[in-house]
Amino acid sequence: MLPVIWLTLKLAGVTTAILLLAATPLAWWLARSRGFAGELVGALVALPIVLPPTVLGFYLLIALSPSSPLMAPLQAFGIRTLAFTFTGLVIGSLIYSLPFAVQPLRNAFRAVGEEHLDAAATLGASGLATFTRVALPLAAPGYVVAAILTFAHTIGEFGVVLMIGGAIPGVTNVLSVEIFRDVEALAWGRAHALAALLLVFGFAVVLALLMLERRLPGLDQGER
DSSP states (O other): OHHHHHHHHHHHHHHHHHHHHHHHHHHHHHHHOOSHHHHHHHHHHHHHHHSOHHHHHHHHHHHTSTTOGGGHHHHTTTOOOOTTSHHHHHHHHHHHHHHHHHHHHHHHHHTSOHHHHHHHHHTTOOHHHHIIIIIHHHTHHHHHHHHHHHHHHHHTOOHHHHHHHTTOTTTTOOHHHHHHHHHHTTOHHHHHHHHHHHHHHHHHHHHHHHHHHHHSTTHHHHHO
């Protein structure tokens, strides 16, 4: 059980770290965008929320397969496919959990008052300095929400990881898939134990978010 838990935590940790970095410029642009392009990109980012995980997993399986044009450049390095690998799981998790990182950050950036940005610009701060010294500190509560939601959402993935990773022990066999395998094998006791673990974890995440909403200034604005 411990290797499965460790692999799941590793996947969630890697996904969360990458998304917090990658989602920042995208969320900032979406928060500042007022045109149709922003709405279009925002819809694409939010698509995994409403898209069945098996659909996303199916297309990712095709994209990461040896016959995919996307894999052609990597074959020169001896990499034929990323399907059924930990790297493939990370790619799938990045796409599937993207909205859970972008949306809290976008809302947090939108909550940053224009007066703060204008004041920094009036004092001669560059665009980068205004972002790093004004917008980022004020949007910090949004990063807390994004980190918690992304980590928790990745922990609970099933459809995507099963489609592109299968259940290779030590490589792609995460908690949600292990529960499915236990049920198939009629190992009800082990399935109960793992399911209860995820149930307690999910409750702790929701409780933590509610408590943080009260204690961190601006967190409630950042979630809207």
